[in-house]
Amino acid sequence: MRFARSKRVLRLKTIDSCFEELKDSRLVDETFTVDEVREMLDGLQVVVRGEVETELINTAHTNVLLLRQLFNQAEKFYLRLQTDISELENRDLLEQVAEFEKTDFKTPNKSNQESNKPKLAPLNEGGVSELLNKEIARLQEENDKLKTRLRTLETQAMSALDEKTRAERALKDIQKVQGEQQRWACAQEINCLEDTVAALKEDYEKSLSANAASQKDLQENLVSAKHDLLRIQEQLNLAEKELDKKFQQTAAYRNMKEMLTKKNDQIKDLRKKLQRYEPDE
Structure with missing residues (x-):
C-alpha cells in the first residue's frame, strides 16, 4: 500500500503539473474565444487522459507482477490458491482498507506500531525442506509397511x-x-x-x-x-x-x-x- 500510495501521489503531481503548465502557457490573455477555450480543454483532456490511462495500466501490470511472485512462492509449497473476484468490489472491505491506509499513514509513531504488528513467517527454502522431509518420512513409513507385509507373505509362502x-x-x-x-x-x-x-x-x-x-x-x-x-x-x-x-x-x-x-x-x-x-x- 505504501508503494501504491507513492505511485499515486506521483501521478497526481503530474496531473497537477499539466494544469499548471496550461495556466502558465495559455492563460496569458484576459479574454478568450469559445474556440480557444475548447482547444485548451481538449488538449488538457488528452494529456490528463494519457496520464490516467498510463497510471491504470501500470497499476494493473504491477498487480500482475505482485501476484506472480506470490504464486511462484506458493508453488514451492505445493499450495493451490483460489481467488474470488466478487470480493474485489466489496464496499465494506474497500472501506476497511481505506480506513487502514488513512490511520496507518497518519499515525505519528508508525515505527513502534509496525514493530508491534504480527509478522508473517518468511517464505524461504526452509519450508520446502520441511515439506520434503515430511514427504520422505511418509514414503519411508509406507516402505516399512510394505516391507513388513512382504516379510509376512514370505513367511506364509x-x-x-x-x-x-x-x-x-x-x-x-x-x-x-x-x-x-x-x-x-x-x-x-x-x-x-x-x-x-x-x-x-x-x-x-x-x-x-x-x-x-x-x-x-x-x-x-x-x-x-x-x-x-x-x-x-x-x-x-x-x-x-x-x-x-x-x-x-x-x-x-x-x-x-x-x-x-x-x-x-x-x-x-x-x-x-x-x-x-x-x-x-
Whole structure:
C-alpha cells in the first residue's frame, strides 16, 4: 500500500503539473474565444487522459507482477490458491482498507506500531525442506509397511512350502507302506503256492514210486495244480490292481490329494503376490 500510495501521489503531481503548465502557457490573455477555450480543454483532456490511462495500466501490470511472485512462492509449497473476484468490489472491505491506509499513514509513531504488528513467517527454502522431509518420512513409513507385509507373505509362502513338503512325504510313506503290504501279501501267496506245488511234486514222486498205475492221475493233478497256480497268480495281479484302485478311491487318498492341490494353488497365489511387490527378485 505504501508503494501504491507513492505511485499515486506521483501521478497526481503530474496531473497537477499539466494544469499548471496550461495556466502558465495559455492563460496569458484576459479574454478568450469559445474556440480557444475548447482547444485548451481538449488538449488538457488528452494529456490528463494519457496520464490516467498510463497510471491504470501500470497499476494493473504491477498487480500482475505482485501476484506472480506470490504464486511462484506458493508453488514451492505445493499450495493451490483460489481467488474470488466478487470480493474485489466489496464496499465494506474497500472501506476497511481505506480506513487502514488513512490511520496507518497518519499515525505519528508508525515505527513502534509496525514493530508491534504480527509478522508473517518468511517464505524461504526452509519450508520446502520441511515439506520434503515430511514427504520422505511418509514414503519411508509406507516402505516399512510394505516391507513388513512382504516379510509376512514370505513367511506364509515358506510355511505353505513346508506343509506341501510334509504332505508329499506323508503321501510317499503311505504309498510305500501300501506297496510293502501288497508285496508281502503276494510273497505269502506265492510261497503258499510254491509249497503246494512242492507237496504235489512230492506226492507225485511218492505215488509214482509206489504205484505206477496212478501216474496218469498224478500228472493230471500236477497240470491242474499248475493251472491253478497261473490262475491264482492272475487273480493276485487283478487283486493288486483292484487294491491299488480302491486305495486311490479312499477318503485319505482323496483328502491328501485335495490338500496338495490347495497348497499348490496357495503357493501359486503367493508367488504372484511376491512377483507383484518384488518383480526384480
